[in-house]
Amino acid sequence: MTTKPTSRKTLADLFPLISQADISEKAKADMASAVRKVAKVIGTDPALLPIDAQSLRRRLETVSHQLAGVGQGRWNNIRSLFGKALALATPILPGRSYTPLTPEWQTLADHLEFGRRTRLLPLMRRFSELGVSPHQLTIVDLEAYRIAICKDRLRTNPEKTWDTLIWSWNACVREIPGWPQVSVPRLAKREVYTFPWDYFPASLHDDAKAYLRRLAMTSLEEDGPNKPARPATLETRERQLRMAASAAVHQGIPREQLVSLEALVRFDRFQQILRFFLDRNGGQPSPQSGYMASFLKTVAKYWLKLDEDALRPYAKISGRLNQKNRRQKLTAKNRERLRPLDDPEVVQKFLSLPFKIREDVEKDTKSPIKRRAIRAQTAAAIAILQIMPVRRKNIHEIDIDQHLIERGKRLYLVFDSDDVKNDEPIDFEFPPETKELVAWYVREYRPHLLRAETTALFPGEGAGPKSAGTLSGQVKKTIHDYLGLQFNMHLFRHAGTKMYLDVRPGNYEVMRRVLGHRSINTTTSTYAGAENKTAGLHFASVLNERRKSSKLPERVRPPRSRAARNKAGKS
Numbered sequence: 001m002t003t004k005p006t007s008r009k010t011l012a013d014l015f016p017l018i019s020q021a022d023i024s025e026k027a028k029a030d031m032a033s034a035v036r037k038v039a040k041v042i043g044t045d046p047a048l049l050p051i052d053a054q055s056l057r058r059r060l061e062t063v064s065h066q067l068a069g070v071g072q073g074r075w076n077n078i079r080s081l082f083g084k085a086l087a088l089a090t091p092i093l094p095g096r097s098y099t100p101l102t103p104e105w106q107t108l109a110d111h112l113e114f115g116r117r118t119r120l121l122p123l124m125r126r127f128s129e130l131g132v133s134p135h136q137l138t139i140v141d142l143e144a145y146r147i148a149i150c151k152d153r154l155r156t157n158p159e160k161t162w163d164t165l166i167w168s169w170n171a172c173v174r175e176i177p178g179w180p181q182v183s184v185p186r187l188a189k190r191e192v193y194t195f196p197w198d199y200f201p202a203s204l205h206d207d208a209k210a211y212l213r214r215l216a217m218t219s220l221e222e223d224g225p226n227k228p229a230r231p232a233t234l235e236t237r238e239r240q241l242r243m244a245a246s247a248a249v250h251q252g253i254p255r256e257q258l259v260s261l262e263a264l265v266r267f268d269r270f271q272q273i274l275r276f277f278l279d280r281n282g283g284q285p286s287p288q289s290g291y292m293a294s295f296l297k298t299v300a301k302y303w304l305k306l307d308e309d310a311l312r313p314y315a316k317i318s319g320r321l322n323q324k325n326r327r328q329k330l331t332a333k334n335r336e337r338l339r340p341l342d343d344p345e346v347v348q349k350f351l352s353l354p355f356k357i358r359e360d361v362e363k364d365t366k367s368p369i370k371r372r373a374i375r376a377q378t379a380a381a382i383a384i385l386q387i388m389p390v391r392r393k394n395i396h397e398i399d400i401d402q403h404l405i406e407r408g409k410r411l412y413l414v415f416d417s418d419d420v421k422n423d424e425p426i427d428f429e430f431p432p433e434t435k436e437l438v439a440w441y442v443r444e445y446r447p448h449l450l451r452a453e454t455t456a457l458f459p460g461e462g463a464g465p466k467s468a469g470t471l472s473g474q475v476k477k478t479i480h481d482y483l484g485l486q487f488n489m490h491l492f493r494h495a496g497t498k499m500y501l502d503v504r505p506g507n508y509e510v511m512r513r514v515l516g517h518r519s520i521n522t523t524t525s526t527y528a529g530a531e532n533k534t535a536g537l538h539f540a541s542v543l544n545e546r547r548k549s550s551k552l553p554e555r556v557r558p559p560r561s562r563a564a565r566n567k568a569g570k571s
Contacts, residue, residue, distance in 0.1 A: 009089060011035055017088040023371045034081035041068045054151040055279070061156050083154045085494035093148050099127040104133050111176050116168045123165060137180045139198045142169075147250075150193070184407055191385050194239070194246045200255055207261040210242045211303055232393065232421055240295050247276035265300050267313055274317065285321045293318040337486050338498050346483070347499060352435055354383035361445075373445035377458055382443040385475070385492040388413055388428040391421055392489045396468040398443070398457040411435045 018031050039046040042059050049056070058077065069424050085093050101109060105124045109117055123145055127133075132141050149158045166184040173183050185196055197205040215237060217228040227238070240382040242295060245264055249255050251272040273296065277289040288379050291500050306314075340346045349356075357379035361372050394415055400402065404410045415426035430438070442457070449459050456465035472489040475507040487495075501507065 009051045011039055011049045013050065013051065014046075014085050014089055018085055018098065023557060024258050031085045033083050035085050037068070038082050051086065053086060053090060053092060053154060054108065056086070057154045057156070057158075060154065061532055066422060079154060084148060086154070092154070097127040097129070099125040101125060102128045102133065104135075108134060108172075108176065108179060112172070116172065119165055119168045120172070123169075124293075134178070134180045137182060139182055139184070139196060142182065142184055143195050143199050151250075193250060194243050195255075197242065200245055201259050203259045204245065204261070204264065207303075209558070211241070211261060211299065214240055214302075230418060233420075237295070240292065241299075244273050244292065244296060247273045251276050258563065261299060261303050265296050265304065266326070267300075270296055270300070270314060270316070274570045276320065290322040291322045333490065334494055340485055341495060341498055341502075346485075349388060349483055350479075350485070350495075351499075353479065354379040354386070355433075356482065357382070357478065358437060358440065369445075369448050373448040375478070376441045376445035377449065378478045380438045381458065381471060381475055383434045384413070384480070385489065386496065387431055387434050388426075389493040389496045390426055390428075391417075392468050392472055394420065394426065395489065396458060396465050396471045398465075399455050400457050401455045434487045 014035050015032055018028050021028060021031075023031075035046065038056075038060070039049055039199065042049065068078070070078070101124055105128050109121065109124060112120065114176055119175055126148075127137065127141065130141075144163050149155070149161060155161070171184050172179045173181060197208070210447075212234050215225060215229040216234060217225060231551070241264075245255075245258055248258060248269055253269060253272065263269070268292075274289055274293055277292055278285065280286075295316075297318045299313070300314050301311055341350070357375055361375050361379070364372055381395060383507075384398075388411070394491065397419075398413070403414055405414045411430040413426060413428045413430065417425045420426055438457075446457075446459070450459055451459065452463040454463045454465075458466045458471055460466035460470070468489075476486075476488050479485050499512065504510070
């Protein structure tokens with residue numbers, strides 16, 4: 001069977017370039033072998049793999065040297081040779097740079113301690129190479145570097161590299177005299193491709209703010225919404241607008257052309273933006289692409305004021321992308337992550353985890369106090385999430401004075417409806433063991449995490465709470481380290497539901513109240529089938545009991561044939 005190549009340049013186009021390269025014949029053979037090996041491990045013909053460093057890097061992140069059938073050193077060598085082969089066809093940012101620093105950057109580097117210097121040196125070398133001095137540097141230059149390490153490099157997990165880098169960068173902005181005063185916002189992993197508003201024309205940001213004012217009903221437009229959007233909704237819509245504009249830039253639209261919301265959501269760019277989100281999901285619809293399509297269609301309707309005919313193409317695409325969302329809410333990925341909880345022993349270890357962490361922290365007398373305090377903080381967060389599966393935004397925002405309410409000897413976690421995603425207030429009572437563990441963390445270890453005066457239960461770098469992303473990362477890493485489970489913070493809601501329905505199959509009303517769903521349909525459509533295994537076992541056990549309690553009929557012999565009866569008579 002012949003393979004039909006794609007219209008874009010593919011890995012198959014690398015082989016002629018390798019043969020023409022000014023390197024030794026052995027180096028050519030090794031490089032070509034590396035290209036074939038990578039294609040084989042990915043499981044696709046080289047002619048079907050487009051030359052796209054970002055896409056290839058994501059696929060390689062799922063491959064280990066064991067899967068490739070080689071040792072770690074050999075696999076590193078293959079990846080290095082593959083990167084050199086790609087560089088023959090497309091710009092590839094090298095894994096290491098040896099460009100000397102300019103005097104201005106060298107002066108700043110001399111003030112850095114070893115850890116920060118190691119993290120920031122590649123960036124400083126890059127700007128030295130491009131001729132960007134510290135006093136000339138802008139947010140656009142930093143965003144261009146982020147794009148380069150995410151799109152034009154094969155190094156694993158560039159998002160984490162960028163997050164670590166800007167942590168050090170922002171610290172230098174605060175602490176190093178003469179450092180460029182350009183702070184970079186830290187983004188959640190799902191937003192690593194999203195640019196800040198400063199990256200776009202100011203007129204686009206002005207339009208976005210006007211649209212948000214319309215949603216908040218502060219603009220008093222005649223065709224405005226019937227009720228003002230909640231702060232959390234406004235925050236989501238602001239982020240979606242930045243995500244859409246960033247996606248357009250990643251699709252090749254010059255940022256200078258995005259001067260308004262009209263320029264952003266016109267139909268051809270609506271399609272390009274959605275293509276970006278589809279490509280991020282392997283060409284398949286996802287909840288993210290569906291939600292983005294619905295949102296941009298709404299912007300087109302109410303901001304561009306399109307009539308029904310003009311809006312019909314938007315609605316058609318939005319409907320197709322959201323069809324899968326309506327059919328399935330609990331994703332296959334989440335179902336797979338919940339599968340270990342079918343084992344009662346794993347459930348027991350999971351539910352005992354906060355207390356196991358406390359035991360380990362109290363036994364540990366050698367680790368620095370801050371490290372132990374972070375572990376205690378993580379134990380408290382896990383203990384709360386297990387019993388009160390609130391959303392990630394609410395858990396990191398818990399304020400001791402505002403949200404932890406004492407009524408007599410009892411303690412409650414309380415959020416007003418305005419602070420919750422779907423306007424359903426939160427009011428949970430702490431079980432005694434969870435209350436005692438949280439009190440232990442607050443009493444013994446929270447003081448060691450304070451950088452400024454704050455009433456946040458989980459304090460961050462300043463006077464506010466720790467970011468949701470950072471707290472979520474701590475929880476995720478701790479659960480993986482102790483139990484080997486892939487477990488993000490939102491999965492607590494799914495896990496709690498599964499563990500309850502495994503014992504009480506079909507009792508959705510309890511979980512509706514616990515999860516804060518306004519409608520039982522939300523709960524049933526999301527979790528229908530989550531307890532199928534338990535329900536099946538319960539069904540089988542009932543029938544087995546009925547079978548045992550029933551008197552089985554005596555075995556009746558089947559009638560013999562005439563020939564058999566005649567033979568028996570003769571004998």
